[in-house]
Amino acid sequence: MRVRLQVLNQKLYARGTFPPAPGSTKEAPHQQRIALGLPANPRGLSLAEEQAKAIGVALEAGRFDWGPYRGDRAETVGDWVERFKRRWRGAPITWKTDYQQPFNKLPLDAPLTVALLEQTAENKTEEDSRSRLRACNAYRQLAEFAGLPVEGFAQLKGSYSAAAVDPRSLPTDEQIAGWRGTIAEPGWRWLFGMLATYGLRPHEVYTADLADFPTVRVHEDTKTGSRFVWPLYPEWSTNWELDDVTMPPLENIAGASNAQLGTKTARAFNRLGFCHAYDLRHCFARRCLEFGYSPEFGAKLMGHSPETHCKVYRRWIDEGTYWAIYQAGVNRGDRPQPPSC
Known part of the structure; x- marks a missing residue:
C-alpha cells in the first residue's frame, strides 16, 4: 500500500489508508496522517522515507500497529x-x-x-x-x-452562519426614542442611548472614549480593533446628554471579558423587554443607508468589512426602507432626467 510523505508546519507526516486509530469512532480503514516527529529538512526527509517504507510493508502484511505512533508517546x-x-x-x-x-x-x-x-x-x-x-x-x-x-x-x-439568521422586524427610531425615555435606571438608560446613537457592539460601550464627544472612539481591545464613530442622529447624542457617562449597576465591569459584558447586557435587555441589544446596532446600519452613506462608510463606522455590511446587516432592513430611499432619489430636483424622444 502506498504511503506518502507530507509536510505540515515544517514537520513530516506519513499519509495513507490506515486502520482506525485508538479512540476513533470509525470502523473501516481510511485516509489518515501519522506524525513522524521529524523536521522537514534533508536529514529528516531521509529518515521519514525509511519509516514510510516500513509502514507500507506493515500495512501490506496486515501487522500495522498504532502503538509506536500513539500509545505512550501520545502527547496530551x-x-x-x-x-x-x-x-x-x-x-x-x-x-x-x-x-x-x-x-x-x-x-x-x-x-x-x-x-x-x-x-x-x-x-x-x-x-x-x-x-x-x-x-x-x-x-x-x-x-x-x-x-x-x-x-x-x-x-x-x-x-x-451569521448571514443565515432570519431577519426579524426592527424597531422604528420613534420606538427607540420612546423606549429610552421609559428606562428608570440612569445607567441602563445611558447605555441604551449609546447603543442606539452609535451602533456599538454591547461590550464596546463599557470602554468607549468620549474625550472628543460627540465623536466616540472604540478601544483597540475589541473584536475589530480601534475606530471612531459619529452619531446618527447627532441630536440624540446632545439631547440625551450622552457625554455624561453613567455606567449600569454591574459588578466587576473592569475585570469582565467582552463576552461576559455582552451576556450581562443581553440579560438586562431581556428584563427591559423592548428589543435585543443588537437590534439597536442593526437599526444604526439601517440609518446609515437612510442617510445615504455608502456601504464602505457605514462599515467604517460600525467596525467591520463592507462585505459584512452588505451580506449581514442589510438582511435586517425591510423593503419599506429601500422604497423610501428610492422615492427620495427619484423626487430629487437635481436627479438625472430621461433623454427626450
Missing part, C-alpha cells in the same frame, strides 16, 4: 494546544474568543485524538449554533496541526 491536549498557540498568529482578542474558549472545554491532560475533539464539540455545544461552529473550527485546526484527520468536522459544525 495541553501539549498540543501550547505548541499550536506558539505557532498561531493573530490578535489577542481573536485567540481568546475563537480558540481559548473552545480549548477550555477540552481535558488538557488527555491524549489528543479526533474522537475526543469531535465528542467534545458534540456534547458541549448546541447543534447549529455559533459556539458549535467556533469549536469545530478551532478543533479542526488543532487536529490538522497535530497531523490528525479532519474530515469529520465539516459535517459536525452544522449550518450556522
